[in-house]
Amino acid sequence: MTNSICLLLSTDHQRCDELFTAAENAVHDHHWDIAGANFQAFLRAARRHFDVEEGILFPAFEQQTGILSGPTQIMRREHAQMRELFDDLESGLGAQDRDRFLGTSETVLVLLQQHNLKEEQILYPMADRALAAGVPQLLQRMREHGVA
Amino acid sequence: MHESAGYSGSAALSVDQAPPILVPFRFFLTAPLFGTFAALLLLFLGPAAWASRWSAGILAATHLMALGFLTMVMMGALLQMLPVVAGAPVARAHQVSALVHPMLVMGTLALAWDFLSGGTRVMAAALALLGSAFIVFIAAITASLLRARAAAATVRGMRLSVAALPLTVVLGMSLAVIRTWHVALPFATLVTLHLAWGLGGWVGLLVIGVGIQVVPMFQTTPPYPRIVAENLTPMIFSALLGWSLLRVLAGHAAPDSAGAFIFLAALGYALYAVITLALQRRKRRRIPDITVRFWRTGMVSLLACALCGLSVLWPGGRSPMPIQLTWGILAIVGFGVSVVSGMLYKIVPFLVWLHLSARPDGRGRLSNMKQIISVRHANIQFWLHLASILLLCGAALAPGWLARPAAAVFACLNLLLGLNLAGAWRLYRGLVSGSARS
Ligand code: HEM
Numbered sequence: 158m159t160n161s162i163c164l165l166l167s168t169d170h171q172r173c174d175e176l177f178t179a180a181e182n183a184v185h186d187h188h189w190d191i192a193g194a195n196f197q198a199f200l201r202a203a204r205r206h207f208d209v210e211e212g213i214l215f216p217a218f219e220q221q222t223g224i225l226s227g228p229t230q231i232m233r234r235e236h237a238q239m240r241e242l243f244d245d246l247e248s249g250l251g252a253q254d255r256d257r258f259l260g261t262s263e264t265v266l267v268l269l270q271q272h273n274l275k276e277e278q279i280l281y282p283m284a285d286r287a288l289a290a291g292v293p294q295l296l297q298r299m300r301e302h303g304v305a
Numbered sequence: 306m307h308e309s310a311g312y313s314g315s316a317a318l319s320v321d322q323a324p325p326i327l328v329p330f331r332f333f334l335t336a337p338l339f340g341t342f343a344a345l346l347l348l349f350l351g352p353a354a355w356a357s358r359w360s361a362g363i364l365a366a367t368h369l370m371a372l373g374f375l376t377m378v379m380m381g382a383l384l385q386m387l388p389v390v391a392g393a394p395v396a397r398a399h400q401v402s403a404l405v406h407p408m409l410v411m412g413t414l415a416l417a418w419d420f421l422s423g424g425t426r427v428m429a430a431a432l433a434l435l436g437s438a439f440i441v442f443i444a445a446i447t448a449s450l451l452r453a454r455a456a457a458a459t460v461r462g463m464r465l466s467v468a469a470l471p472l473t474v475v476l477g478m479s480l481a482v483i484r485t486w487h488v489a490l491p492f493a494t495l496v497t498l499h500l501a502w503g504l505g506g507w508v509g510l511l512v513i514g515v516g517i518q519v520v521p522m523f524q525t526t527p528p529y530p531r532i533v534a535e536n537l538t539p540m541i542f543s544a545l546l547g548w549s550l551l552r553v554l555a556g557h558a559a560p561d562s563a564g565a566f567i568f569l570a571a572l573g574y575a576l577y578a579v580i581t582l583a584l585q586r587r588k589r590r591r592i593p594d595i596t597v598r599f600w601r602t603g604m605v606s607l608l609a610c611a612l613c614g615l616s617v618l619w620p621g622g623r624s625p626m627p628i629q630l631t632w633g634i635l636a637i638v639g640f641g642v643s644v645v646s647g648m649l650y651k652i653v654p655f656l657v658w659l660h661l662s663a664r665p666d667g668r669g670r671l672s673n674m675k676q677i678i679s680v681r682h683a684n685i686q687f688w689l690h691l692a693s694i695l696l697l698c699g700a701a702l703a704p705g706w707l708a709r710p711a712a713a714v715f716a717c718l719n720l721l722l723g724l725n726l727a728g729a730w731r732l733y734r735g736l737v738s739g740s741a742r743s
Contacts, residue, residue: 181592261673267651279392
């Protein structure tokens with residue numbers, strides 16, 4: 158259990174969540190510099206997370222189970238939706254437009270959380286079970302890409 | 306790996322997108338109407354209704370709220386949430402909701418009408434409609450909960466809550482039969498069981514089961530302690546079960562040991578309320594959040610109800626009628642309506658956004674959820690809600706003064722909730738038909 162896909166990627170979710178909230182709080186307090194730094198850190202972490210999933214985990218899962226149009230497809234679609242919203246947030250931040258940033262971040266928070274919920278409750282445990290013996294090697298590759 | 310055959314079934318596709326938007330929305334949009342009916346009824350009847358919790362007006366209002374508001378929203382939310390939380394979408398969710406919703410609406414109105422008219426032939430219709438609605442709903446949800454792959458504590462809470470529902474319904478229908486056709490069965494025991502399984506089972510267990518999952522996520526709090534998350538709902542369910550068996554077997558003859566079980570269930574609820582309030586104090590996000598406010602109100606009310614429940618161990622027997630009425634208000638409005646409203650303010654804007662963004666032409670029109678329900682209107686509604694809890698409790702104690710003002714404020718809050726939700730729905734319809742034309 159300590160060395161599972163579920164644990165590694167859920168921990169990474171938490172790290173992304175914390176950076177995201179820190180950025181939101183800073184915007185709320187009109188601290189635009191802190192907000193910018195936190196938001197950029199969040200973007201790097203979130204994009205890396207998506208890339209590792211789409212580049213390593215999902216292909217391995219699809220190959221092992223033969224399910225191509227199942228959960229991984231839906232997760233990819235939600236990643237795309239979030240990437241679009243991240244762009245919105247970035248321009249809101251650039252324009253120092255507090256209402257726009259916080260309005261969109263409300264959407265992102267809910268989308269992100271329900272996405273994480275589905276991954277942590279369903280997809281990751283499924284992947285841990287399906288990939289069984291291949292898990293350690295997969296974890297190694299994900300760590301090499303900076304997910305720790 | 307040898308399980309891979311299992312993944313090719315429907316469970317493999319279970320991380321699916323939401324059901325059609327109308328599946329949950331028809332339930333969500335109806336609930337404030339029933340709240341308004343309950344309020345107008347209390348306004349019309351005035352102080353007379355508050356003489357006893359067994360008055361026709363209170364019984365009708367109780368069920369307009371318990372069935373027409375709480376159960377209404379909970380049904381829509383379960384149909385919506387099962388794919389996300391449990392990985393088990395409800396088969397034919399669209400047909401299920403289109404079938405169940407009108408039967409629940411008409412059945413609840415018929416039941417309320419029967420209470421008010423002092424027992425007429427409407428009861429048979431009410432029972433047929435409600436019975437059919439619950440059979441279809443419970444069958445559909447059970448099928449999906451049995452398939453659920455996620456082994457989480459949340460799924461367990463949902464299963465136990467849905468298990469409490471048929472008990473509540475069968476007990477309620479038995480009471481109705483006794484009332485209407487004067488069958489000789491122990492009415493008092495059955496009422497207590499019905500109430501406990503309805504509020505402490507169906508409503509309470511669903512709130513805890515879902516709450517341990519969604520409170521940390523959407524309200525950015527630390528997680529619930531593992532031992533609590535894993536064991537709380539089974540503990541409460543077992544306590545209710547043990548108590549029910551004792552009551553049925555021994556009737557009023559076994560108050561001591563039965564009291565210990567109720568004590569345990571109340572302790573579970575008190576624990577949940579206290580932990581949730583403590584977690585909310587440690588939430589990371591500092592932006593004012595209407596959902597957090599509603600949940601806080603709900604948890605304070607739950608704590609008050611649970612403390613009353615703990616007091617069953619005190620000697621001295623029954624509490625006076627105004628206290629019993631206050632307990633019911635805190636349970637149904639203070640706890641149930643608060644928690645449900647808080648959830649609606651999160652889920653409704655998100656669903657509107659989600660369904661718009663899923664349309665190729667709807668994308669980019671609306672990224673900001675705060676444009677869907679105005680923060681100011683939601684806040685006004687929250688303050689009206691808080692005021693109406695206090696006024697309704699006041700009406701239980703001093704009906705002569707407060708019955709009508711309390712009912713009036715309660716009507717306003719339900720109307721405003723309805724307007725807020727209907728506004729979100731109109732916006733969605735407008736954008737969809739607008740993009741269809743252009
Ligand atoms: C098919 C559905 C239901 C039917 C037919 C039904 C029927 C009844 C009846 C006949 C009574 C006793 C009335 C009397 O004293 O004469 C009662 C009481 C009560 N019911 Fe229901 N009920 C149903 C569902 C529910 C649900 C789902 C809840 C809660 C979530 C609920 C909560 C209550 C409460 C709290 C009382 C006690 C009222 C009081 O003490 O004043 N009922 N119900």
